[in-house]
Amino acid sequence: MQLNQKKPAINIKAALTIATSALLGTVPAIANAANDSTTVTKAQLESAWDFESAFLYYSEGDRVSAAEAIISARKTFANDEVLNLKLTIDSLTGASANGAAAQPNVQTFTRPSGKGSYQTKAGETPLDDTFKDTRVQLNAQWTQPLAANYTGSAGVHISKEYDYLSLGINGNLAYDFNQKNSTFSVGLSYFQDSFKPEGGIPLAFASMPLAYGNDSDTDNSVNKAGFDATRRTDSDDKTTADIMLGFTQVINRRMVMQFNYSYSKVDGYLNDPFKVLSLVNSEGITQDYLYENRPDTRVKQSLFAQTKYHFEQNVIDVSYRYMWDDWEISSHTIDTRLRIPLSSSSYIEPHLRFYQQSAAEFYQPFLAQANSMPEFASADYRIGEMSAYTVGLKYGMKLSDGNDLSFRLEYYRQDPKNSGHLAPDALANVDLYESVDAIIAQVSYSF
Amino acid sequence: MKINSFNRNSFSANLASRTVKCSLFSAVIILVSGCSSLGVQPWERDLLAKEEMALTSSPIDSALDDHIYFSKEASSGGKSFGGGGCGCN
């Protein structure tokens, strides 16, 4: 019957209906079923929206705590186009290290706004407790097949905080070959960020000014003028351009690997306006606090390799990243997860992550009066020598309605290290490289 | 391929990292050239098709982790874009 249709085509449906009634012994509502089966049966193609949501709580105990909520929606259209929309909201409160060194005496710091001050006890790492911020982020990503074996993707990003705005675009092209066992991809992304911190942007290496109150007495207006003199401008911005080359290879039925090379160039205002350095005398006693100064450009590169292997039951995920940049920071990251099914509908997944970075060439925990001023300096421990690890466990289950629910609990520890800076007397007895502990708890639900 | 000029200073300064890069790249190239013998037939994708075998099996977890480590460490990206995006760093 391939092409020559001797019989009117409609007969097939009617004839089958009669034959089916005969077979099943059902009362043949023949005419009805044959002519109007679609009223009996109504079905529709519905690649409905898939939602994933998560709530995460991050706490460093006496330091920063953050809550972050994500909801991500995904819809696949008829020709395999995929639209992904994501909304992220997070809120940050608490204290973070301001860069100054601990001292044998109480220290007083001006808040970044200039309005008021805060104190740090003797022997403790100075923490700025001013931080309070809420951020809203929106992402949209469109992915579609372009031609045989080519997939294209484009996306936009917007993130808004009280004092920060980030706009981004990205594009990606992937080429599958070798029966889709191999994939090359190239991606580009560009971000334009602008930063308008409370209290403005301080001059590089300016001394931290005195605080001023809200009352308009003479002292205050003098102090306000002094504060303003340390400010360069209200806001500043930076751009980030990334290019990423990727290669994915299916090794065998159980194993897949991925390799990425990324090149990232950041230009613009790269300082943290809230971070200072202690200027100490030969005894190690702080004489002044100076705002940090970093280069206005940074080129980062990284190589990333990941492999996944499916054992009889378990799935292991191991990845390694080597990153290096022209600030002379280099880092190694190893991340590994093992997914262990507990039943057909639940699993646990232990997670281990190790991280180690070397210090930026201009990182120093404090400035010494005896030395000449460097061109750049920052005491931000996050660009100093450091190692860190994360230990975590995730438990996931499929609910009876097919939705997924999972819980994740992790412990993250950072151990900043001395990269060869000799500490004068007073500083020798305080902890310049205080460890940071954090707990991460997360609940995810997809529906 | 023709190499016209060579910046000697930068070459010697970056020799170590270049060696690392070269060896990693050649590893990738060997993999690419050997890949025609690697891989599976379409009907052997039963395990690879499982959600847990996707390279990013939980995009939400990855996004949250990236945000944490981006704001707490000097490195970012690698697996995906590590660009700007927030004032947390």
Next chain:
Amino acid sequence: MNKRSVRNIEVTVTDDGHSICFDAMASPCEVLVASNDSKLALTLGRLIADEVWRIEDKYSRYQPTSVCSAINNSRGKSIPIDQETYLLLNFADTCYQLSEGVFDITSGVLQKIWQFDGSSNIPCAAEVKKSLENIGWLNVSFDEQYIIMPENMEVDFGGIGKEYAVDRAMIIANEFTELPVLVNLGGDLAANKPRKVNVPWQVGIEHPGFIERKPMVVSLLQGALATSGDAKRFLLKDNVRYSHILNAKTGWPIVQAPRSITVVAPQCIQAGILATLALMQGAQAESFLTEQEIKFWAIR
């Protein structure tokens, strides 16, 4: 149907009822019933599973004690058959007539030379021609009491057995209860009525072989769905994809067929045959169904 799986059923509580799972015909099977009564669900599940296993035992060509094996080992002698077998043979006869011989339940012998293991093992033309000598529904004679299967010929109910089981299960469910029930035997499925008033059943249809694709979700008020496809079973040679759907007249696979077709019909066996007949149209599969005003989804 090549190995007999463990025969037990598993009942779980779902949002608005119960789910009963079991394995049959080499597929995962599921019965959904919109009732909170666990005892009722268990009883219904047992009834349906027993019926599906009964059909598997009776018509599997891999089970030596099956009616199918008895017919195939009859060496040309007349074999008594019962009413059910007669009706199935009659249905197969209609399909043969409607497809003008492309669908033929005696074409199973072709499976011996066509190994759809994804390799490039294309049998030679002579082998195919030799197999064709043992194919031909018109050489089989049967009536309500007996069947005579010529020697070296075989019958295979594989193309209709599972869909038939879905419809039989639905009949049993309707005799047992008026509650909404959905029976899903490895992707071929039927529902007797909407899950709730005007609330359709949500059914995920798997597309094996399409790794990037999530299961297609279909909402079904009532009626049946069946899928025919070759997502995993095909041969590939010189960039020509040979589907596992064979043309019984030529002995060769259909080329240019969609990889998978899902058809909607009042009964599952109708849906299944329509999907198979459509695949047999090769490149014209979609237009064949469109002309018949049949609701379907095809994947190429």
